[in-house]
Amino acid sequence: MAAAMPERKLDVAGALKDAALAAFVAFGLFSLVLGLRTEQSGLTSALQLYPRPGLLFGAVATVFAGRFLIALLFRSNLLADPARFIPPQASKGIAFIGRYAGIGLLVFALIIPVIFFDNRYLLDLSILVVTYIMLGWGLNIVVGLAGLLDLGYVAFYAVGAYSYALLAQNFGFSFWICLPLAGILAAFWGVLLGFPVLRLRGDYLAIVTLAFGEIIRIVLINWQSFTGGPNGISGIPRPSFFGVPFNDGPDGFAATFGLSFTPSHRVVFLFYLILALALITNYFTIRLRRLPIGRAWEALREDEIACRSLGINTTHTKLTAFALGAMFAGFAGSFFATRQGFISPESFVFHESAMILAIVVLGGMGSQLGIAVAALVMVGGFELFREFAQYRMIVFGLAMIGIMIWRPRGLVSHREPSVHLQEKKPIPAAVVEGARQ
Amino acid sequence: MEYFLQQLINGVTLGSIYGLIAIGYTMVYGIIGMINFAHGDVFMVGAFIALIMFLALFAVGLTAVPLALLLVLLVAMMFTALYGWTVERFAYRPLRGSFRLAPLISAIGMSILLQNYIQIVQGARVKPLPPVVTGGYRLWENDSFVVQISNIQIIIVMITVALMLAFSWLVGQTRLGRDMRACEQDLKMASLVGVDTGRTISLTFVIGAALASVAGVMFLLYYGVIDFFIGFIAGVKAFTAAVLGGIGSLPGAMLGGLLIGLIETFWSAYFSSEYKDVAAFSVLILVLIFMPTGILGRPEVEKV
Amino acid sequence: MKAPVLDVQHLTMRFGGLTAVSDLSFSARRGEITAIIGPNGAGKTTVFNCVTGFYQPTEGMIRLTHPDGKEFLLERMFDFRIAHKGRVARTFQNIRLFAGMTVLENLLTAQHNTLMRASGYTFFGIVGLPVYARAERAAIDKARSWLDRVGLLARADDPAGDLPYGAQRRLEIVRAMCTDPVLLCLDEPAAGLNPREADDLNRLLISIGRETGTSILLIEHHMHVVMEISNHIVVLDYGQKISEGTPQEIRNDPKVIAAYLGVEEEAMQAAGGAG
Structure with missing residues (x-):
């Protein structure tokens, strides 16, 4: 003003x-x-x-x-000048730190279970944070790279979770069979939804994906015979260490490896499992960005009409982004189901989609490290300060508005070119679709 | 037949509420081409303001229903309009000229903000209000079924019709309406020929919020219970109404609201009430895919 | 007489009640530069949008013939298919580069379909098969040679949005050329260029025609450019063809002069002076 x-x-x-x-x-x-x-004052009395x-x-x-x-x-x-808010040298500094911060964070993540082996609470929290990092990275393919605003991302997470739960319960498939199946099913749903709607303009697409997410949730609640309705599905099989169960029996993990039994083994295993899944997501994204498909996604975000004039099938290109994003959500969903042992439609409400989107937006659309940091701060930070938990969504909302006003491409906003001839120069946010019309 | 008639009455009532909210979506979209995702939550805030006003009036012993209703409507419109104005000033105006997804993301942030603000300051529990407007008429009666229209249904439809007429006059006949139509045609051109576009956009949000607050008052009176989450579902449905009628078109918003109200009511009456939201959301998806310009909308030509 | 690469017959395009192009027929010959000129609002860009599939023409036929004799009816094809299968590339009046991507990335995006195939539709690429690495090197080499030609090699790693205006125009043209087009459609490539840059553009377009055999369809207001490089000119006014011929014929056609009188009188005179 x-x-x-x-x-x-x-x-x-x-x-x-x-x-x-x-x-x-x-x-x-x-x-x-x-x-x-x-x-x-009472249940029946007036307000x-x-x-x-x-x-x-x-x-x-x-x-x-x-x-x-x-x-x-x-x-x-x-x-x-909002750019002076963070001077260019500082931005460069952040980018410089960024290169090593990524490695630092990874090393830290790898040794978390060693440091906090006995701290069940922190391990659980770490698992939660990494799950959100993975979801953020998955959604980043859709939002950050391809520039498609998906407000129903959690639906694919739900598809993954229910796929795992139902496949494991009805057919007795193991986690390692269900995991890829859940991903494929989620991707399939992504294609099914994406095919008719990806032609729509950006904001319409957002609303349609939101409606789709709600439809999936309502169906999960009401299709009692198949999904268990609002009570959800419980007793979902826990993961095994490639066939070796985590129990105190003679065939259990502890006995097999000559360790004394502790429930932490499973938690540590779950942590490494989600970390591995998240890193696979990250690895794929980084690889894909350097392939023609990834470049086409970013080009699509920059200018769809120009893409069409160069012979790029924009529908297929969007569809692959959508399906891949859905697939990673499906993986994360089946992990969620096996970790919790219980799922219900409660876990897949719009707020979850909004939170994942907020993480992507805050972290800087397209920046892998930024998303990891945003998830760490927004999910982990608020869990640590429990008393402020009710303010979490308010802060998310405010942060989304604030970021759009001051740093539309997020806190880590430099774009790394996917290929270079002589010298790799980070591209300042000001020219990337994000700061200009 | 009697059942059908009764559902028709209920559907028109519900449709009136959706129609009033839909106008806010369609006006904002018409002028600045963005989906004001937080509009449903502005409606919810309007309902809360109405609830608090009713309680306050009862507390000071004002129980004359027509006077109370009038006062609540006026206060709710005023205060909700202030919310509409603030939302635009705070979350959307600084983004003019930013990239295309920015206003939408900011609007989603605003929606989350409003919802959680109300949840924190007023609590997450549902808020009941004892019936304020009671009574009704029996229109039709046979041995098995009674068709009736309640006074609150009559009031809702009458207020809606009155507001629609007033609003059509405003857009069609006044200086402000002309400015709004000019901005809708071409924002840049309008500012070049001397229309104060900033003020016009602000007023658009103010009017949209005021209409949404009336819808909030009526929602509160009709259902007798609200919570912080009503804005989300009602917002998506009203947006569906705006799209179905043809986004950017005012008669379209009213028509779309009526249709969505009827679809939802009949779907619940004849198929399943659990899936009534699915019906509305499916309509949204189908309309956007097969008829993106809606019933009364104008086709958009892609600028290359 | 060379065979036509593009044959437009009875093309009509209406928007609601407005007829932007009406019953237009013309053809562009292989290896030549064909220009479409006309006052503002004459329907030139609409013709382009019909040829490149961004608009679906109301009536008419647009036939493209490849050097190997394969024929395409463009009015029935989607835009990206026209670019991919029909090998028609275009530029835009208001430059449409991928501003946040580097110059090199812009040129690699233009080779998307070739690279997609080489990456086994991503599957070979993701596992890192050498097949893809080779294709990418070839694509970079091609980009490098085009950049060298238009003097942008030094800026290959800069974001396209940071280039000066004239360089952006050149980049958009070489980006289109990276798709190996049979027909290159340029929508006002000289707009906003200074005289020296316009001369460079002339040389570039002539050499493109000569060395790659790509035929060029051109919309241009700079008569200096049009008259100097075109082999054939089509003049539109109010959506209709009012004249057609060689630059010499057009320059002396009274109907053309009448259409331009008052509109761009100076431009016509300048053109006459240049010739």
Whole structure:
């Protein structure tokens, strides 16, 4: 708002005016909804109102102070150019650190089970974070590379999870047979949905994928005989170490390898399993980017009409991105099912899709490392600070808006060229589809 | 036959609510070509404001229904309009000229933000409101079945018709309406010939939010219970209505709203109520694939 | 008389009530440069969009003949198929490069279909078979030679969006050439170029015609460019053909002069002066 007049110098009066206006608006916004709490004293009694003047005042004061600071910065021309928010040297520095941070993170991930062998909570959390990293990397193929906004990604995760659960329960297939089958089934669903809808414009595609995700969830809830309905499926077989079960019996993992039995073995195995799956996703993405198909995805994101003029079948190209993204979600889904031992439609709501999308967006569409860091911070960070867990989605929402405004290509926004002649130069975000019309 | 008639009445009522929300989608789309994904949540906020206002009025002892209803409608429209204005100013305006997915991603962020904001400040539990408008008429009666129309259904349809008429007048006859139509034709050109496009876009969001809040009030009165999640499903359905009617077209939004209301009601009545959302979502997918310009929309020519 | 590479018969394109092109017939001969000229709004770009499949013509036939005699009816083909199977490449009035990709990547994307086949539709590529590595090297060599030709070799690793305007125009042309087209359609390639750049463009287009045998269909406003390099000119006005012939014939055609009078009088005079 105030960015329209960036020439002035330290304009306190103007900033105060902006802040007063913002506080006035904030008072209007918050007065009823935040200032009054509706509460039911009993189950049957009517709702009652309880005023919260302190909270209301606090919220308005926060808006006033925040707006004042921002307005001061903008009006005083300190932040007029958003690029100066992070200077180019710093960006270069980040890219430099990035190269080694990736390796560092990987090494750290590899030794997590060694360090935290006895910390079940941290191991579980690590598994969760890596699962989201994998989902983020999978969705990145669709959103970050091909530029297709998929709001129903979790549907393919669900297809993978239910495929594994049903195949394992009804046919007794082992995890290692089910895993590829679940991926193939998810990819199949991706093609099935993608074929008719991938011709649509970007925003329509987003809504259609969202509708598809909801349809899958509603069918999972209501098709009782097949999916177990809202109660889900329990007793899903746990994974074995290539046929050796993780139990304390004589054929168990511990006995076979001469170790004393502990349930941590399975958790550690699960951690390495999801890490391996995630790294495979990453490896594939990196390889694909250097192949013609990956280049076509990025070209598609940049300019679809130009792609068509060069003889690229855009429908097929989008479809492969969609199907591959779905396939990795399917792998992750079957991992989820075997880890939990229990799945229900509850786990596959729109919020999950939104969260995975937020991770991709925050991490920088197209940046593998950025997505890993975003998942680590947004999933792991909030789990560690449990008391703030209810604010997680609010922060996600705000962060998505903020990122679009200040760094549309995410925190790690340099694009690495897929091929080079003399010298590999990272491409600044400003020219990539992301900062321009 | 009686059953059919009853469902028709219910469907038209529901369709009126969807139609009012759909106008917000279609107007914003018409002018800046973006799907205001957070619009459904603005509707939800409107319903919450209405709920709180009703409770406040009851608490101060104001129980005259027509007066209470009028007051609630006015306050809800005002405050929700402020939300509409803020959403545009905060999340969309800074993105004008950014890349094509940016406004949509920002809108999704805004939708998440609004939903969780209400969930935190008002709690996740469903919020019931005792019936405010009661009574109704029996239209038709035989030994097995009664066709009736309740007063709240009459009010919903009447308010909707009145608002639609007022709104058509606004778009067709006023200076603001002319500016809006000009912006819809060509935003850049409109600003060149002196239309204050920023203000027009703001007002579009304000009007859309006000209409959505009326839908919120009616939703609250009709169902008697709301929660922070109603905006998501109702939003997608209203968007479906806008697309079905032809996005960018105002009569289309109303028509689409009615059709979606009827489809949903009849689907629940004759097939299965568990899958009523699937019906609406399937309509969305089918319309976008086979009839992307909708019933009353104009075809788009791709600019090469 | 050379055989026609492109034969357009009775082409009509309507948008709602507006007839953008009406009953247009012309042909472009193999190895020649054919220009379509006409005042603004005469329907030139619409013709291009019909030929390259971005619009489905309302009526008419567009026949493309390859050197080996294979024929394609373009009005029945999708845009990407026309580019892929029909080997018709095009550029755009408002340049459409992949701005966030490097110059080299742009040229490799243009060789997508060749490289796709070499990568075994990704399967060989993902396991790293040498077949693909060889094909990619060949593609890079081809890109390198084209870049060298238009003086962009030094900028191969820069993002295309960072190039100056004239260089972007040249890059778009060589990107189209990387698809090995039979017919190259250029939509105002000289727009926005300075006189020196326009001269370079002339030389480039003539050499393309000579060395690769690619026929060129050209829309251009710069009469200097049109008159100097075209073998054949088609003049459109209000969607209809008003004249056709060699540059010399066009220059002296009173109907053409009338159509241009008041519109681009200076341009015609400049053209006369140049010839």
